[in-house]
Amino acid sequence: MSLSRDEIIRWENSQLADVYHRRNLAVVRGKDALIWDADGKQYIDCMAGFGAAFIGHCNEKVVKALQTQAEKLIACHGSLYSEARAQLLRKLASIAPKGLDKVFLSNSGSEAVELALKVSRKFTGKKEFIAMMRSYHGKTMGSLSVTWNAKYRAPFEPLIPQVKFVPYGRSEEVRKALTADTAAIIVEPVQGEGGVYVAPEGYLKELRELADRQGALLIFDEIQTGFGRTGKMFALEHWNVTPDILCLAKAAGSGVPIGITLAGEEVMGSLKIGEHSATFGGNPLSCIATVATIDVLVEGRLWEAAARLGKHFSSRLRELGERHRIVREVRGLGLMLGMELRFDVLDILNKMLEKGVLIMNAGVKTLRFLPPCVISPSQLDTVVEKLEECLREKEASIAR
């Protein structure tokens, strides 16, 4: 029995923990770059499940793979061997950066980071972490400890106390913060939640060198950037730097929950039996969804589509920036783009929704766009058109 829009909203508002800034949209269906609400209204989706539906909603191959697997096996614990899991490992081996051959499978980005932190301590025998200002790595106790925003951290302290935050993009600050007790440096190659900031040229390589010199590990959080989003399969390819540990999630399963932590044999080998586990980690459905997602990505070389469409979209957004003084800056890489305005963007988000376009924010003043790579140039042009209407309306209201 389907629920009406009002019923959906009533149930969620009355029963769910009230921890999301919920938008006035009850989604019932999605296909490629479009979603539909309970009243049948269509939206261009530049949120894509917070980046999870990178190859588009309900990709046919992913849906078929899930249907077939659901009829075969849905539950299989990590203490048993599983065909679906082995298929995923084989697939990951074909795309993983060289040297990152060992895998731990979990259920979310935060969990992928949790293991990265634990294994860093285990392997190095050291305690401290260096994280970046504006970072976002999740909200479980460990991942929250390396997440910058004090609003998220403060109510739950004490967290891991040995975390030092340094400004993003400045390797000399990392050098000053490193000590003999630093277990790892954790960094996003492109900061997402913090406002869409791309690592400056040379930065990640310098971090690699600093970590090596100090005997600390380097963790890349590619939970938002991984699997094609920035125009490469992994963002690290833009700079040719390989970390010791790579955290992945979001787009991997096209919306089916999965967290992936990759590391070298020695680093991952420092964990002993029982030191980490997850009941649903490596679940057959998430494994098979990820196999299908990788197949679709590789067959279509979809990271190239992201690069191409990202170029088109960012140049159109930059044109808007030239026409409207309320735009401060357009930033990003591939189909991970941000537009910083000179004021709070909340009412622009709501107005865009009324106009049939779903976009997000990153912080108070930045509009964030994470569309699927199957979005068409004309859909992107519609997004730009609607956004220009909103900017004009905003300018008119300021002038009044």
Ligand SMILES: Cc1ncc(COP(=O)(O)O)c(C=O)c1O
């Ligand atoms: C860079 C980054 N790391 C970690 C996370 C946390 O992932 P999850 O929400 O799946 O726990 C996110 C989620 O937005 C993210 O963008």
